[in-house]
Amino acid sequence: MTAPDEPHVHDHAHEHAHVPHPPARPDTDDTLTYYKAMEIAVRELLIEKGVISAEDVRRAIEAMDARSPAQGARVVARAWSDPAYKARLLADPNSAIKELGIEPGVYKLVVLENTAGVHNLVVCTLCSCYPRGVLGLPPDWYKSRAYRSRAVREPRVVLREFGTEIPDHVEVRVHDSTADMRYLVLPERPAGTEGLSESVLAELITRDSMIGVARVLAPG
């Protein structure tokens, strides 16, 4: 392909046009939907009018992406290691996570303790409410229509699909996150982890165990 108006067309590019190659897969990030266009328009206007800066937007996205399940894992590991902390966490979750330097945000956190008799599972049937302050962004499946409808309709079947078998003598308690609360499951500490330090325990605690679709497993 020739491009006479371009200042730098080196030979290499010309040769490339003759090399057969498979067709490129079309990009999937190019659909400009109504809401994407609206977001761009509002953002550009806000920047143009000096309400916020591009740097503010970038920093906010960076801060959002920096939150991860590692924060929730620290909270759970501390609760397992320190009974007094666990009591504070269950009584006033927002203050307790602040103790660990985690910013609770505007929502009120509710901590749900899994016990020998109750297994807790979190879903938002209306949209995708999620405790982002302690777990970061939700996984795609959490936002899917299938999970949102089935977790409340047939939770034991959904749990089984996640590899989590709940015996009949244990109550499955689903929490539909419909309004101003956000939910963090405090999973059961697995047997055989008695001697482990808080930081080693934190490594075992997965995102899924804090949503309630899985248990925490002992190492090995």
Add this chain to the structure above:
Amino acid sequence: MSGTEPAPRFRPGDRVRVRFADPPGHIRTPWYIRGRAGVVERLCGAYGNPEELAYNRPGTPRQPLYRVRFRQSQIWPDYRGVPTDTVDIEIYQHWLEPGEAG
């Protein structure tokens, strides 16, 4: 004006029933729980009414918000689980009425 914040009508342990209504707008009461009976688990505090907030109104007076516990087997007649399984849902006071004594 914000109006007077309604006092909480219910306490933990009270039996309540979710109103069966189908108003238009931004409703945070899931369809599947409308008309169902449950027990108040806790009072969460008072929060701006989302049905107003969604339309850029102040959401006042704030509404007491509860967590209400329901038996799964009473929501889904063909529930494939254990009869003691439950679901806890946040419901604003204006969606609740006193339930039958149990």
